[in-house]
Amino acid sequence: MKRLSAPVKAGVANSLLPEVQPVFRVKLMCLGGILAFVWVIRLWVSPATLATEVTLAAMIAIVPAVWIAVASTKPPQLWVAFALICDLVALTLAIHFGGGVDQTSGPILYAVAILLGGMLLSERAAMVLTAVAIGL
Numbered sequence: 615m616k617r618l619s620a621p622v623k624a625g626v627a628n629s630l631l632p633e634v635q636p637v638f639r640v641k642l643m644c645l646g647g648i649l650a651f652v653w654v655i656r657l658w659v660s661p662a663t664l665a666t667e668v669t670l671a672a673m674i675a676i677v678p679a680v681w682i683a684v685a686s687t688k689p690p691q692l693w694v695a696f697a698l699i700c701d702l703v704a705l706t707l708a709i710h711f712g713g714g715v716d717q718t719s720g721p722i723l724y725a726v727a728i729l730l731g732g733m734l735l736s737e738r739a740a741m742v743l744t745a746v747a748i749g750l
């Protein structure tokens with residue numbers, strides 16, 4: 615039985631990962647929908663809604679995501695990891711502006727970002743994102 619060398623094993627593992635750009639395109643659509651919803655609430659329901667603050671926090675996640683979504687080549691893994699860490703920072707700020715950690719949606723959204731790290735990068739990346747989320 616023939617054994618695979620380390621570079622070949624890494625190539626096989628990387629080929630099993632999903633394409634990054636479609637995931638980030640969907641993420642951008644979801645973020646856009648969330649921001650639109652927040653602004654609709656602010657404009658027509660409750661003017662006290664902190665839409666400006668939430669939008670500024672979301673921009674931390676949107677800027678690197680746009681670069682990945684529209685890049686003509688496959689983005690480096692380091693940039694994807696940076697974008698996911700930006701997601702966690704933006705989420706932390708949005709939770710802070712939204713009233714604190716007593717909300718149940720926060721841990722769910724942290725888990726989604728950590729899951730994306732595991733799916734798009736590696737198990738080690740998911741562990742690093744978990745540590746960052748706990749620190750934040």
